[in-house]
Amino acid sequence: MGSGQVTSSVPFEFQGKHITVAGLGVSGVPAARVLHGLGARVTVVNDGDDERARAQAADLAALGVTVRLGDGATLPEGTELIVTAPGWKPDKPLFTAAAEAGVPVWGDVELAWRLRGPGAAPWLAVTGTNGKTTTVQMLASILKAAGLRTAAVGNIGVSLLDAVLGEDAYDVLAVELSSYQLHWAPSLRAHSAAVLNLAPDHLDWHGSMEAYTHDKGRVYEGNRVACVYNAADKATEDLVRAADVEEGCRAIGFTLGTPGPSELGVVDGLLVDRAFVADRRQNAQELAEVSDVNPPAPHNIANALAAAALARAYGVPPHAVRDGLRAFTPDAHRIAHIADVDGVAYVDDSKATNTHAAEASLAAYPSIVWIAGGLAKGATFDELVTGAAARLRGVVLIGADRALIREALARHAPEVPVVDLDRTDTGAMRAAVREARRLAAAGDTVLLAPACASMDMFVNYNQRGDAFAQAVRALGTGA
Template sequence: MPFDFQGKHVTVAGLGVSGVPAAKVLHGLGARVTVVNDGDDERARAQAADLEALGVTVRLGDGATLPEGTELIVTAPGWKPDKPLFTAAREAGVPVWGDVELAWRLRRPDSAPWLAVTGTNGKTTTVQMLASILRAAGLRTAAVGNIGVSLLDTVTGEEEYDVLAVELSSYQLHWAPSLRAHSAAVLNLAPDHLDWHGSMEAYAADKGRIYEGNRVACVYNADATAKPSTEDLVRAADVEEGCRAIGFTLGTPGPSQLGVVEGILVDRAFVENRQKNAQELAEVSDVDPPAPHNIANALAAAALARAFGVSAAAVRDGLRAFTPDAHRIAHVADVDGVAYVDDSKATNTHATEASLAAYESIVWIAGGLAKGATFDELVAGAAKRLRGAVLIGADRALIREALARHAPEVPVVDLDRTDTGAMLQAVQEARRLARPGDTVLLAPACASMDMFTNYNQRGDAFAQAVRELGA
């Protein structure tokens, strides 16, 4: 039965990009809404004033206490499950939903089905590729969710869609118990956000929620070596009768898989007589950039599109039309025979491992906030590809020590500065180390907030420094 919000006392936990829309939608549905927020800064006060003008109650600086009479909590995805507010809710028997759960519950009977994507890395690129393929098939679609476009606004808005390409984080999935996608993919699993989830097992379990109730296809990474694997998550999921497990691989695909054969992306899942037949989808050169991890993203997007009935020609045309976002293995320029590539989005070791694997001879610019990460495995795996390394940021010593242990012959420049101007010096030092044919790669393996507002600003600083070299 649909949840009747009329007259219900709903507490929204957190303002920001999800809390404000949730409060407005719930108020419009007739709920008595109270917003609680930990912060009490200028931005929060401005948002509070906007909501209070509508008749919403807002409590700033007090996100720990459960308002009396609360019948439902709708939380921002980043709020940790162990917060006192949720402890009090469990003791009082009050359900807790995330904004994705709310959006799912507010869909109309004729609402567009969801093709959902999660994973430690590659989510945004895959969802954007998927949307491009769906558009190439003539379908009305949008890339929404954790990508920065509100699912709540999408499902309650007036624009009609045939299908949605939905990016979901582990936080969002944790708070979305009712979600049932048409088809879904988990791209990969690597340790991330363990401070929030508490353990790798809990993190993987939340990722695996995306498969629950899938109707047509559970898409998994057949090449994954992590434990639990994405295939393990498929096996554990309770899906609808007839839902299929579809793997993607960078090698030759088996039946019910998509993969690569002699530079061609091929489908042995959504074809007749898949034991013997395969369908060509696109060439590897149609994927921009054609790095291994990005080909994997393209295969996952293609699998979800094919699960929705999209033609092979639309997969090819959609991949050709796709343009990657800035700061995701973006080629900035060639200077004196050296390529300069911005992958500032590589904020953890798993993403950086994929980035380093894309090039043969690299001068690596790395460092920032490690977020508890270790770098031994990353450095050991990439050591043979490294011409040199330039380290910046607060936790650069952790990377320097890993280089000393596993790549002692690689020259290292350690920049003892954390101001934004360090990037220009880093690029200049990288130029000194590089030889024609090399790639200077910004793939920090760390978060950016010690020196920059976000990874976008970090990537912009790198690109500007490269342009100054060229000039």
């Protein structure tokens, strides 16, 4: 870890500045409103020119904001700052023109960070390829159990701009940050931060795994108290070592094994802390039982340890970790147990939309009939299948890119029976569940962990998970 003292961001005067907001939508519209309210001369540029965009443009125009629809590539004359929606790719012509003109580019996270007032609530930040939302929600639950005023913000819950500028006063914020948001947040300096894990994702946006990893690592820059990393994922520790942090900031690991000094881990069914104790070489502090984590799958226990590490870095007492984890209820479609039918458990992890998430889900059960498939997004499945092969009792494939998984199964698990459903209509899920029931025996788990996106068959992963749950409940009624 670097030891350079990091100063806070330089104040920015918005009054009278020519500011371009790139993109309408969930971040662009509120950013435009806020900047206009601060006295900036705001122009919004947007690639699309559909009915929704025109309605948003009309609302902003009524305030005096200029909106250019169907032209997100041209840099408006006189622009002194761009505030972009996080999803806009860095190689867009607008940003190339900005770089040539020396115009800075911020995302909504950077804007929120700059707009914090005196004595603003510190940020406990979480990023990673998978588990961000669950970890941030666990963290917020722990902080609330400690009696702190907090909210889960960023990619989820309350928007960061609302959290920073709203009337609610917070003691501390639990902040979920995507790699997109971190890319456009150059001056963010968290109290403490965690990178949960790193696996190839969004490489079409970042251009390379190196660039994706670099953007994730930005979350550690300037941390004051703790940089939390995954001891089982060396790449996260490497990012800590490379980070330039404030003097005294500590590297804190989390592990599913017995923790060493300056780590949190698991001993005899207990979550324990050997980082935030008086004598971490000799002592450990019990925080909670593994059974307090809902559900107690290995990757979810890792999420709980990361949340606990950030909470402990903020000074939360041990009992609040236990109480917060007990109070936490996971979102739908995240390793959610739907029902037991004839001794077979049916589990919905429709949120496992990439191979890394599916790998964690498959590792949670000893004997699985796996329902998988959808849009692969350029993924390959050999490593996933190799790791899960010993646990598979059968596989049911659905979706547009199912052949990629079928071919990986043929190479690495040829003895596992596979049902390839040659259909992509929404009714295919009921057929998939029926086929899975036929393959399963008592004691098995039928697991929907698609390792793929859902948009070939469903509106989103929520609808896919709902279809699975409906099909399972139909089994129970004999329908």
